[in-house]
Amino acid sequence: MTITNSIYNVLFRRNYVFVGAVFASAFAFEMGFDTISDKVWDNLNKGRQWKDIRHRYVEEE
């Protein structure tokens, strides 16, 4: 009970904290999800995308 109570006191008691937590967690989730799914995508398409073949053609200055 103490855990639920403390969660309630910290997060849900004041609305501005609650809304802020929702926005912050959405932001954090989006960043994490995008990073992971980009990695999965690049792994599925290894060698097929432009960034995989770019090094052959770009001339470094």
Next chain:
Amino acid sequence: MLARTALRASTLRSISRQTTKRAASSSSNASKEQSPRMLNIAGTAATVAAVGSVSLYYQQYGFGNTVYAGTPAEEGLHAPHFPWVHNEWLKTFDHAALRRGFQVYREVCASCHSLSRVPWRALVGVTHTVDEVKAMAEEHEYDDEPNDVGDIEKRAGKLSDPIPSPYANDNAARAANQGALPPDLSLIVKGRHGGCDYIFALLTGYPDEPPAGTKLPEGLNFNPYFPGTGIAMARVLYDGVVEYEDGTPATTSQMAKDVVEFLNWAAEPEHDQRKKMGMKVLAVTSVLLALSIWVKRYKWAPLKTRKIVYTPPKH
């Protein structure tokens, strides 16, 4: 619905039972004794007529077959399905193939076909680096803004210019090709039935010589995949027509595959991003779907498992 069907079935059965019963009971009457036999003959004749007409229809047309007004030659041979890797759900275009395909377009197709919806800048970061595309654009001349006296001068191409067309307009293109208009290739993959399969089959499907008995008008070439089989474009892809910079052997089918993939990119430049976003959307929505199913079951559990008991008052 089920109840009604059951009701009707039982009624039908009872009617037939009544008829037989009545026929059996009135066996003394000679004229009425004929009627079951007549009924049998009529029923048999009707069954034979029904079966016969259905089998005649089947023999004529078959079931589930589409009837085409055109002959197979007018329809064109339907292209087989090729295993395009970029058509799989989670696969992007092979950008090395796009680069080779653009080379094929530039060295072979571009002498007749325009690619007017694709600007040079679209190639940047897809098949070529910025510097390469800038160099290619500068090889061509475009109309500049009117100068101080209103004359239009020429300037070198920029990234924002479209890839130049081989002819000034459609009439010039027709005049140069014996009246046949080479279609613009920007959206050709979307604009033809069969898409990639059709174009690949068309490019690789020219026989060495047309089959015996084919009569084609002057200037047309035989291709079984082209509707009407007479196509103004001759076979253009022969082994080794282009030389790939990455060392891939430039066979006819390799070039056709590369250029078709490039044309698919030209028609759907958003393809890679769309599939990546689709993967993300399906991942998130499948979790949300599972969550909503769980919430529904959680909320409904008390309603589904409760038992309402009526206890009649005792007197």
